[in-house]
Amino acid sequence: xxxxxxxxxxLVVIAIALVATGAVNVFQRDNGSVAIxxxxxxxxxxxxxxxxxxxxxxxxxxxVPSVAVTNGQGNSH
Numbered sequence: 528x529x530x531x532x533x534x535x536x537x538l539v540v541i542a543i544a545l546v547a548t549g550a551v552n553v554f555q556r557d558n559g560s561v562a563i564x565x566x567x568x569x570x571x572x573x574x575x576x577x578x579x580x581x582x583x584x585x586x587x588x589x590x591v592p593s594v595a596v597t598n599g600q601g602n603s604h
Contacts, residue, residue, distance in 0.1 A: 552564045
């Protein structure tokens with residue numbers, strides 16, 4: 528009996544989750560009956576425009592720090 532009640536409770540929780548997430552729609556018809564309508568699923572690809580970052584390489588001349596070492600006689604090559 529406990530297993531049956533646990534199974535029913537699990538099914539109720541799954542049904543509530545499906546309705547809450549919008550996976551299925553539950554509505555009442557004019558004659559009082561309840562209808563369940565699942566959402567349609569489409570699988571495939573669609574062409575879409577997206578922004579893609581572009582990296583360009585440029586050669587620029589910039590000043591960088593440098594260190595010169597002399598030989599102690601005043602010659603700096």
